[in-house]
Amino acid sequence: MNITNICCIGAGYVGGPTMAVLAQKNPQIKVTVVDVNKERIAAWNDTDLNNLPIYEPGLKEVVQEARERNLFFSTEVDRAIDEAEMIFISVNTPTKTYGKGKGMAADLKYIELCARQIAKVAKTNKIIVEKSTLPVRTAQAIKSILDHTGNGVTFQILSNPEFLAEGTAVQDLVHPDRVLIGGEESATGKEAMEALVAIYASWISRENILTTNVWSSELSKLVANAFLAQRVSSINAISELCEATGADISEVSRAIGMDSRIGSKFLKASVGFGGSCFQKDILNLVYIAKTNGLHKVADYWEQVIVMNDHQKNRFAENMVSKLYNTVSGKKITFLGWAFKKDTNDTRESAAIYVADALLNEQAEITVYDPKVSAERIYADLDYLGTRSPEENRRLLKIVKDPYKACAEAHAIAILTEWDEFLTYDWERIFKAAVKPAFVFDGRKLLDASLMTAIGFDYSAIGVAKN
Numbered sequence: 001m002n003i004t005n006i007c008c009i010g011a012g013y014v015g016g017p018t019m020a021v022l023a024q025k026n027p028q029i030k031v032t033v034v035d036v037n038k039e040r041i042a043a044w045n046d047t048d049l050n051n052l053p054i055y056e057p058g059l060k061e062v063v064q065e066a067r068e069r070n071l072f073f074s075t076e077v078d079r080a081i082d083e084a085e086m087i088f089i090s091v092n093t094p095t096k097t098y099g100k101g102k103g104m105a106a107d108l109k110y111i112e113l114c115a116r117q118i119a120k121v122a123k124t125n126k127i128i129v130e131k132s133t134l135p136v137r138t139a140q141a142i143k144s145i146l147d148h149t150g151n152g153v154t155f156q157i158l159s160n161p162e163f164l165a166e167g168t169a170v171q172d173l174v175h176p177d178r179v180l181i182g183g184e185e186s187a188t189g190k191e192a193m194e195a196l197v198a199i200y201a202s203w204i205s206r207e208n209i210l211t212t213n214v215w216s217s218e219l220s221k222l223v224a225n226a227f228l229a230q231r232v233s234s235i236n237a238i239s240e241l242c243e244a245t246g247a248d249i250s251e252v253s254r255a256i257g258m259d260s261r262i263g264s265k266f267l268k269a270s271v272g273f274g275g276s277c278f279q280k281d282i283l284n285l286v287y288i289a290k291t292n293g294l295h296k297v298a299d300y301w302e303q304v305i306v307m308n309d310h311q312k313n314r315f316a317e318n319m320v321s322k323l324y325n326t327v328s329g330k331k332i333t334f335l336g337w338a339f340k341k342d343t344n345d346t347r348e349s350a351a352i353y354v355a356d357a358l359l360n361e362q363a364e365i366t367v368y369d370p371k372v373s374a375e376r377i378y379a380d381l382d383y384l385g386t387r388s389p390e391e392n393r394r395l396l397k398i399v400k401d402p403y404k405a406c407a408e409a410h411a412i413a414i415l416t417e418w419d420e421f422l423t424y425d426w427e428r429i430f431k432a433a434v435k436p437a438f439v440f441d442g443r444k445l446l447d448a449s450l451m452t453a454i455g456f457d458y459s460a461i462g463v464a465k466n
């Protein structure tokens with residue numbers, strides 16, 4: 001089976017970059033990315049590539065090369081479904097906020113809507129590819145909807161989870177450690193898998209393309225994220241111990257990371273992990289374990305989240321305690337709001353929760369982030385529903401110049417590890433700050449001896465203060 005026309009439903013952080021790279025590497029295939037969100041599609045089509053809806057290093061260049069050649073962004077969902085031989089589903093799957101499994105299970109309503117729409121429109125056989133991260137056995141649900149509501153055409157369902165990390169999405173797509181494709185073990189299932197393998201094989205060597213059964217593929221995605229998040233929570237747990245004992249977390253990380261059985265990646269202590277996937281996928285795993293009656297398994301993984309919440313809380317509490325137990329009316333500057341550097345994504349960012357805790361103590365927060373918009377920051381806070389939108393806007397300001405943001409601050413907190421924070425004139429920032437000038441480095445980013453030499457009262461995650 002030779003695929004010539006692909007459609008992707010969902011032009012978000014996953015669908016957009018993934019399809020851009022797939023189209024760049026397969027100029028013979030027409031790739032159409034559709035989305036119900038008109039503004040998002042308009043932004044993807046903007047002639048000024050700086051206006052793309054998603055910021056990722058290297059993405060502009062890929063889009064520039066492929067767009068209008070074989071890569072198209074559109075709101076005409078039905079037409080794109082009708083024309084495609086292969087359809088990727090890349091819509092969001094947030095944690096349920098209602099009903100059974102509230103706060104834990106994945107909300108699959110968008111996935112189901114997509115399946116029903118495909119069933120309604122399809123007049124020819126199609127291969128459906130799950131790109132969104134889904135609970136195990138979702139493929140079966142999709143298949144059931146398609147088979148019972150469709151026009152008699154046949155569907156093959158594949159699971160092809162994404163492993164791209166935001167901020168390095170293009171690199172991760174171009175040079176993935178592996179590509180995972182799950183499918184049915186039947187002859188038609190194998191044929192569908194092979195069609196997708198061929199597309200990836202145009203730039204990835206076949207040894208790095210794994211094929212498995214559908215359930216293994218779906219579960220592997222959740223497990224990969226759970227293991228990564230667990231490493232961050234493990235090192236963050238040790239960071240607290242370091243602060244209490246005088247060990248230095250970077251030294252500990254380095255020492256254990258050089259053990260090749262442990263490895264050095266994902267051992268950076270932080271103010272807590274964020275992002276759209278880790279928490280959601282672990283909760284999902286916990287929910288699956290619970291519904292199978294495996295309560296010890298569920299508790300084990302849930303602890304990763306408990307530790308992460310603790311890390312965010314204790315960062316905020318530590319700030320209050322160092323600032324003489326009151327931050328009421330004090331200006332506190334946040335450098336960074338994104339959940340990590342090189343992305344404008346803020347989903348589940350630790351900054352949101354640290355801000356919320358400090359606002360509860362009546363702090364006045366000023367935020368500077370090089371890529372995140374003011375609307376996004378307010379939307380993140382409003383979403384928590386802790387206080388009114390007016391109150392959030394009264395207590396928290398967004399400033400587009402880092403020096404102005406830091407002027408007259410009682411404390412500066414580093415929430416995201418943006419490289420540009422390293423290049424600042426910290427002497428200048430010190431002069432303009434209220435004394436004693438506190439810096440709380442949630443990313444252990446800045447040079448401690450330099451900061452102390454300038455005169456700051458500097459403390460970082462995982463380092464004891466004497």
Ligand code: UDX
Binds near residue numbers: 012090134
């Ligand atoms: C992704 C993955 O798909 C999800 O499984 C993963 O676990 C987290 O990240 P992401 O691309 O980051 O989602 O989500 P988002 O940026 O919200 O993009 C999803 C897009 O789908 C949105 O632009 C939304 O408008 C669109 N959408 C959603 C549709 O076009 N139709 C729908 O029915 C629902």
Ligand code: UDX
Binds near residue numbers: 167272277339
């Ligand atoms: C993650 C997975 O890495 C990716 O494979 C999956 O497909 C989607 O989820 P992403 O959420 O984009 O990607 O970012 P990631 O780089 O994994 O970082 C997640 C969070 O962990 C960030 O808040 C980051 O700052 C934090 N982190 C990461 C640490 O605190 N310490 C580390 O050592 C690594």
